[in-house]
Amino acid sequence: MNTRIIGIDLAVTARHRAAILDPATGQFLVKELTFTSSDADLDRLLARAQAGVTPAPHLIVILEATSMAWHPVSLYLAAHGATIFRVNGRMTKEMRRVSSPHARSDRLDGQALAQLYTTCRARLVRLQVPSGEELTFQRACREFAQWREVATAITNRLTAYDNWAWQGLTHLVPAAALNWVRTAWYDPWTVVATGPTALSALWQQTAAGAEDDAAWIPAWVARASALTRLFGNPRALDYPGLMATIRRNLVAQAYADQLQQTLYTTVIAPLYQRLYPDCLLTSIYGIGPESAAIYMAFIHSITRFPSVARFRQWTGMVPASDQSGTAQNKGLPLTQAGPNIIKATLYLNANVARQWDPQLAQIYYTQMVGYGKHHTQAVCACASHLANRIYTVLKENRPYELRDLEGKPILAADAHRLIQERLHVPEEVRQRTTKRWRRGRHLMPTQ
Numbered sequence: 001m002n003t004r005i006i007g008i009d010l011a012v013t014a015r016h017r018a019a020i021l022d023p024a025t026g027q028f029l030v031k032e033l034t035f036t037s038s039d040a041d042l043d044r045l046l047a048r049a050q051a052g053v054t055p056a057p058h059l060i061v062i063l064e065a066t067s068m069a070w071h072p073v074s075l076y077l078a079a080h081g082a083t084i085f086r087v088n089g090r091m092t093k094e095m096r097r098v099s100s101p102h103a104r105s106d107r108l109d110g111q112a113l114a115q116l117y118t119t120c121r122a123r124l125v126r127l128q129v130p131s132g133e134e135l136t137f138q139r140a141c142r143e144f145a146q147w148r149e150v151a152t153a154i155t156n157r158l159t160a161y162d163n164w165a166w167q168g169l170t171h172l173v174p175a176a177a178l179n180w181v182r183t184a185w186y187d188p189w190t191v192v193a194t195g196p197t198a199l200s201a202l203w204q205q206t207a208a209g210a211e212d213d214a215a216w217i218p219a220w221v222a223r224a225s226a227l228t229r230l231f232g233n234p235r236a237l238d239y240p241g242l243m244a245t246i247r248r249n250l251v252a253q254a255y256a257d258q259l260q261q262t263l264y265t266t267v268i269a270p271l272y273q274r275l276y277p278d279c280l281l282t283s284i285y286g287i288g289p290e291s292a293a294i295y296m297a298f299i300h301s302i303t304r305f306p307s308v309a310r311f312r313q314w315t316g317m318v319p320a321s322d323q324s325g326t327a328q329n330k331g332l333p334l335t336q337a338g339p340n341i342i343k344a345t346l347y348l349n350a351n352v353a354r355q356w357d358p359q360l361a362q363i364y365y366t367q368m369v370g371y372g373k374h375h376t377q378a379v380c381a382c383a384s385h386l387a388n389r390i391y392t393v394l395k396e397n398r399p400y401e402l403r404d405l406e407g408k409p410i411l412a413a414d415a416h417r418l419i420q421e422r423l424h425v426p427e428e429v430r431q432r433t434t435k436r437w438r439r440g441r442h443l444m445p446t447q
Helices: 039-050 070-079 089-099 106-119 132-165 175-184 188-194 196-204 217-231 239-275 289-299 308-315 340-353 358-370 375-396 412-422 427-432 435-443
Strands: 003-009 016-022 027-035 058-064 083-087 322-324 327-329
Touching: 003 039, 003 106, 016 039, 016 106, 027 039, 027 106, 039 058, 039 070, 058 070, 058 106, 070 083, 083 089, 083 106, 089 106, 132 239, 132 289, 132 340, 175 239, 188 196, 188 217, 188 239, 196 217, 239 289, 289 340, 308 340, 308 375, 340 375, 358 375, 358 412, 358 427
Parallel strands: 003 058, 058 083
Antiparallel strands: 003 016, 016 027, 322 327
16 A cells, blocks of 8 residues: 655644655655645645655654644544554654754654654554543543642642651641641640640530540640640741631642532533443552543553553653663662653552552552562552453453452452552561662661
């Protein structure tokens, strides 16, 4: 079959630039063709690519994910039978460094994109042009993840305030009482003046404290007393002002949580059920409905990925490699090639899945205990294997089944018990893998 390859360097406000390559000869038929996203200009591009060949050649198009400029161009070309691959800018940059190491221009980028198909076809993932509903679904998932990040950032900020102003409030106060303390009793001078007896009575009058014996309050009051002696002056930290800041943050966090819930129930869930009614991703422990929706919003169809290796590469949750001769570097960072939202969701899901899936728990345990990795590295290793499970469930269209360390089916309760008994990571192991411990290890005097 006759083939023509079109590399397109897209622009948001300027004119796009295309290069047309004949793969049979390796020569460019057109080194630069400028056009816009209008139907007339796209007709002209199509005519130039098909000129001089009978029957009309099959078109292969490689373009970058430049804003949303890729969408109208892809929609038109897909409707005319072209096979389209969308790549990130790093691939273009790598190819241009080989073909034109001392020059950079939009014209050269178009040529580099065209050459990607013949030089590293295995790295390309075919684009399935999404429908309007699928685009709405994807935008909603992005927005959901953005509000999730906002809520997480506020949680981290509040924890930082607690560590600074109370020297670790979360270690003293139970989670149910944390916001009660933050909004009403954050000033240690007020806490000391009120006293543990009155504070216990006030806490137990609240809905959250009705069933609590308030045994934590004396230690909390003792910390407040120690802080008053440490700072000496109530104006040293301006606790009332800090408490007002915390209240504003809690309001913002509640707003972000509410928007997430509203977005999911009114937009994401209905579209997910309509577009992917038979999706079985939630059968994998650690993947809830929100995460399943995020995966499908970006995967679209698993048939785009011919192998699990290609899918793992797309997610970006695989480590880079560096080998030469008999030497090979270990512990390299992740490639991070995939969408950030997919990497973040895989990480969050893997951190839950390792607590229920014995095989993932074994990977986590080996990374932490055997290899001395820290928590984040170990969870990323689990996330890479979780990507395998996602691919298999979608490819084979069957629910996931928990298995023990010997590969035999196991019930969820038994799996959780097995993990707690045989694959629990001791606290001293967690402590020795922290950055602080590893830094101190290098400072130890040698014998």
